[in-house]
Amino acid sequence: MTIRRATVADAAVLADLARTTFHDTFAATNDAADMALHLAKAYGVPQQAAELEDPGILTLLVEADGAAIAYAQVRGDHVPHSVTGPAPVELWRFYVSQGWHGRGVAQSLMERVKAEALQLGAKTLWLGVWEKNDRARAFYAKCGFADVGEHIFLFGTDPQTDRVMTASL
Numbered sequence: 001m002t003i004r005r006a007t008v009a010d011a012a013v014l015a016d017l018a019r020t021t022f023h024d025t026f027a028a029t030n031d032a033a034d035m036a037l038h039l040a041k042a043y044g045v046p047q048q049a050a051e052l053e054d055p056g057i058l059t060l061l062v063e064a065d066g067a068a069i070a071y072a073q074v075r076g077d078h079v080p081h082s083v084t085g086p087a088p089v090e091l092w093r094f095y096v097s098q099g100w101h102g103r104g105v106a107q108s109l110m111e112r113v114k115a116e117a118l119q120l121g122a123k124t125l126w127l128g129v130w131e132k133n134d135r136a137r138a139f140y141a142k143c144g145f146a147d148v149g150e151h152i153f154l155f156g157t158d159p160q161t162d163r164v165m166t167a168s169l
């Protein structure tokens with residue numbers, strides 16, 4: 001397994017991985033029309049190419065046996081009021097392919113995310129996680145994140161509540 005910074009040459013691979021992992025995670029527990037709206041808006045080669053070219057977004061790609069199996073994205077964007085720690089950056093997306101859950105990939109990726117965030121000058125890592133995503137919330141708690149509040153994430157037409165969690169770096 002290797003973890004590397006992705007480049008714009010990875011746009012098609014990232015688009016496919018991001019779309020698939022998002023759908024696998026949330027399709028069963030959400031409205032199909034909202035899912036279709038969100039997928040069309042967020043995932044595709046143009047969207048991921050733009051993200052990979054954006055200097056304010058760092059994308060890490062995990063590969064095993066030549067296939068992309070997980071990715072994470074960190075960005076310096078807005079910061080919710082509930083995040084009060086110094087020098088915050090957002091862990092925007094963090095997804096592992098289903099067949100690799102529970103096998104340590106997520107831990108390795110999180111260690112690398114924290115190291116990269118520190119290198120960017122961050123001292124606080126924050127994220128939003130859907131309140132009903134119990135597995136992810138348990139994983140983040142294991143990684144030292146604490147629940148500090150909530151914000152709204154518009155999923156298609158559905159305003160959903162995300163828990164906001166932070167970890168000191």
Ligand SMILES: CC(C)(COP(=O)(O)OP(=O)(O)OC[C@H]1O[C@@H](n2cnc3c(N)ncnc32)[C@H](O)[C@@H]1OP(=O)(O)O)[C@@H](O)C(=O)NCCC(=O)NCCS
Nearest residue numbers: 025094095096101102103104106128129134135136138139
């Ligand atoms: C979230 C994610 C990265 C975690 O990686 P992982 O390899 O599954 O994590 P782990 O198995 O190490 O840890 C998950 C923990 O949740 C627990 N868990 C599993 N299913 C659970 C459930 N339904 N409810 C509560 N806890 C659960 C596990 O037991 C484990 O804790 P333990 O190690 O103490 O037993 C991965 O599951 C994933 O990519 N999920 C889909 C995408 C996603 O939700 N991303 C986050 C978006 S904010």
